[in-house]
Amino acid sequence: MxxxxxxxxxxxxxxxxxxxxxxxxxxxxxxxxxxxxxxxxxxxxxxxxxxxxxxxxxxxxxxxxxxxxxxxxxxxxxxxxxxxxxxxxxxxxxxxxxxxxxxxxxxxxxxxxxxxxxxxxxxxxxxxSGKVYMPVDLSAPLTRGQMMIDDDFQQGYAALTGQQRRVLEMLVLGKSNKVIAFELDIAESTVKAHVSAILRKLRVNSRTQAVLNASKMLGTVRAMPSL
Missing domain, CATH: 3.40.50.2300 (Response regulator)
Known part of the structure; x- marks a missing residue:
């Protein structure tokens, strides 16, 4: 029981x-x-x-x-x-x-x-109780199809600076510009500038598109070194 x-x-x-x-x-x-x-x-x-x-x-x-x-x-x-x-x-x-x-x-x-x-x-x-619940083991190896990453997007990610990568990961977590600015101790206008640069380098047209594409590949890109 x-x-x-x-x-x-x-x-x-x-x-x-x-x-x-x-x-x-x-x-x-x-x-x-x-x-x-x-x-x-x-x-x-x-x-x-x-x-x-x-x-x-x-x-x-x-x-x-x-x-x-x-x-x-x-x-x-x-x-x-x-x-x-x-x-x-x-x-x-x-x-x-x-x-x-x-x-x-x-x-x-x-x-x-x-x-x-x-x-x-x-x-x-x-x-x-404060835990994260999932019905499957996400630590298991990805299938070949799940590991496929758009080359242009991956190259764009590689071109991001370390700060831009941090901003992108915080966007993926659903954080607003104001929250990101507070947590990184930078001006909100600086966050907006980073977001614009991220969209340009990733070759996407919107913040939402960047978030959705990045979230699909976070399991692999987190291991890449910051520039």
Missing amino acids: LEQSMAPPHSKILIADDHPLFRDALQQVVDQAFPDAAVLEASTLDEAMIIAAHDDLDLLLLDINMPGMNGFNGLIALRNAVPATPIVVVSADEERETIQQALTLGAAGFIPKSMAKASMVQGLHEVI
Whole structure:
């Protein structure tokens, strides 16, 4: 029998999923994992953002395919909105790359929708206790297809300065220009200049494109020396 998690008293948990039946299923999982928690619901990213802005959430369960998410952009937006709240991605997409990307972008866990209820409960217990939960071993070697990296993007990354690489990795983690400036002890205008240089060197047209492409290759590029 699974032990009940040490969830905060009167904790608030948001279930953000556009399918009512699956929200009900997740409600049952949350009720079993955290019997005293108050459960809030959202069916779009906009609704989730509004709730996150007005409620002190202890946990957020997020479907990355609900309306407004635009891929992982919704996860990044919520990560910026509630940086102290652990976000667990709940998805029907069980591809290893998807799981790795979600965790790279700041998710505290990834739960496949096909997972058994008891395993979901265990996963939520681990996240609420401060751990990162994933259903597969991401330390296992990548397949040949997963290791393929766009040559132009890799060459562009190699041309980044050490500071630009640090800024890019912080962008991948979903941090805003203001937060990056504070953590690196530089002016926000300097961060913006770094971002512009990063986009130019990586040959991408937007910050989001840079983040998504970089997150796919972080497992290999972190080993490359800074210039």
